[in-house]
Amino acid sequence: MEGLRRPRSIVCLTFGIILGLTIISLHLSPTAREYASDKLPTQLQLPKIFSKPSPIPPISPSPFSPSIHSTPIDTSLQTISPDPKISQTRYLGGVPGHQVFQNIWIKDQTIYVVNPRRKTMPGMSRVVSGDTQWEVIRDPMDEQMRGAEGALVLEGSTVFINDGAKTDMWHYLSSYYPFIAEVFLGSITALASVPAPLEMVQEVxxxxxxxxxxxxxxIPWKAADGWRDEEGMNELVLKGVFGEANLIEPSHWSILSDKAQSHKxxxxxxxxxxxxxxxxxxHNPLSDSLNKMAASIFSRPHPPFFFTPIRDALLSHLSIPLPPNRRDPQRALKGLPKIVYVDRQNTNRKLSHEGHKELAVVLGEIESLGKATVGHKKLGKLGGREKVEAVHDADILIGVHGDxxxxxxxxPEGGIVIEIFPPDSWLPEHQIVSDILNHEYIPIWNDRALSREEWDTLPRQHGEHLLNNGDDVPLDGTFLRLLLEEIVQRMVGP
Structure with a gap:
């Protein structure tokens, strides 16, 4: 009898294992997940707002921590002036297009790095383009470094913009988004992603x-002279953050780098x-696939709130009071959420008359019921300071795709950006900025919101012609009302 029971036990055990695996596979299958939408992340619930009512998800502990909790402190010896022995260059990190180095020299539009291990330095095409040259020197006493010991020393961190290094190469600096949200924000992200000495960090x-x-x-090269945008935002940001004396333009650079100077x-x-x-x-497949220069550096590990010192510096320069810290992501800064509507009705890319009217009614109702405060702003008609002031304490920013x-x-980090597109069109530029700033990003096609899974499958510049054909952009007022009501409730909920 004992010999007959053993096979039965094995059969029962095998059946139990198969049953358990079946239950697990069903639980993990896409079909099962569809019926567990209450457990899905918030960004996936919003697009399903009409398909299945669901409770507002509980607020989890603040995840303002993309990859690392703070900037790694570099305790190695720092050299802030060249000497006859020529200090060694260190490659600190970054990605092509936003590379960070310690101890580099420049003369005659040639960048010199000194390191006996040449392979530890990135190749020229991964750092610079145009007419800028790249020399890796193994021996610090090399003839090419003659005179470098007397160089003009620029201490601290520098954002060096090589765009404009070739006169016939378009540099994209004369537009607000490409300069500030890609070149500049990408550079700040790169500096935040590498180790820094104690004197170069602060606690936020x-x-x-x-x-x-x-x-x-x-901004050293003559071909980049036209870096100012028409609305003056590029200049406002750079002078506000760095101060006028620390904005070195081509005309200033030509004086600093003149061989007649004492530092040759x-x-x-x-x-x-x-x-x-x-x-x-x-060199960056991600940046190339999205046609967005900064996409790759944005994907690198970085501490939360790395952009706070930049924002605070600009607000202080403009005499705009600093807003309170956001306690948790996608929570109101103050008692009531503040919604700012970016009105583009005086441009070629605008909401339909009916959509604009319905949006204004919805915002008016939400404000009249005491659920939120609303700012209705034609940013294109405001001065630079007024633009910044309009959004400096916002919780929700909504508008048709545009600058x-x-x-x-x-x-402040952790807000919500709602971008309205013509149906079947999408561009990633504001989405990647929202991600790096920990804003929740919600793109809208008339009466529905796209999930991350949906927009991730779209080709680059999807339906771009629909954004530039002059047709008005539709927006369903009923959908928007339900969406905003859910968001507002979530921002002030327990």
Whole structure:
């Protein structure tokens, strides 16, 4: 009998294992997940707002922590001036298009790095483009470094923008988004992603250290003279953050790098991030696939709130009071959420008359019921200071795709950006900025919101012609009302 029972036990055990695996596979299958939508992340619930009523999800502990909790402190010996022995260059990190180095020299549009291990330095095309040259020197006493010991020393961190290094190469600096949200924000992200010495970091939240505002920004090459945008935002941001004396333009650079100077044209940078759009597109598959220079550096580990010192510096320069810290992501800064509608009705890309009217009615109702405060702003008609002031304490930014949404940079981390597109069109530029600033991003097609899974499958510049054909953009008022009511409730819920 004992010999007959053993096979039966094995059969029962086998059946139990198969049953358990079947239950697990059903639980993990897409079909099963559809019926467990209450457990899905918030960004996936919103697009399903009409398909299945669901309770507002509980707020989890603040996840303002993309990959690392603070900037790693570099305790190695720092050199802030060249000497006859020529200090060694260190490659600190980054990605092509936003590379960070310690101890580099520049003379005659040639960047010199000194390191006996040549393979530890990135190749030229991964750092610079155009007419800028790249020399890796193994021996610090090499003839090419003659005179470098007397270089003009620029201490601290520098944002060095190589765009404009070739006269016939378009540099994209003369537009607000490409310059500030890609070149500049990408550079700040790169500096935040690498180790920093103690004197170059500051604490922005308990236990969270981020790099201080860099000392200066350098736009050295003559072909980049036209870096100012028509509305003056590029200049406002750079002068506001760095101060006018620390904005080194081509005219200033030509004086600093003049061989007639006592330092014979040699300039030394203690720490520099080299920004170069064409290096990024040449070597970064992600940046190239999205047609967004900064996409790859945005994907690197970085501490939360790394952009706070930059934002605070600009607000302080403009005499705008600093807003309170957001306690948790996608929570109201104050008692009531503040919604800012970026009105583009005086442009070629605008909401339909009916959609604009319904949006205004919905916002008016929400405000009249005391659920939120509302700012209805034609940002294109405001001065630079007024643009920043309009969004500096916003919780929700909503508008049709356009440069106005670039101002999400001046909204404290953890807000919500709602971008309205013509149906069957989508571009990623504001989405990648929302991600890096921990804003929740919700793109809308008339009467539905796209999930991340949906927009991730769309090709780059999907339906771009629909954004530029002059047709009005539709928006369903009923859908928007339900969406905003859910968001507002979530922002003030327990």
């Amino acid at each position: 939240r308990p236990g969270i250290e981020v790099p201080k505002v860099p000392r200066r920004v350098v 044209g040699w300039i030394f940078f203690e720490r520099a991030v080299i920004a170069d759009r064409w290096a990024s597109h040449r 106005g949404l670039t101002n999400q940079l001046w909204m």
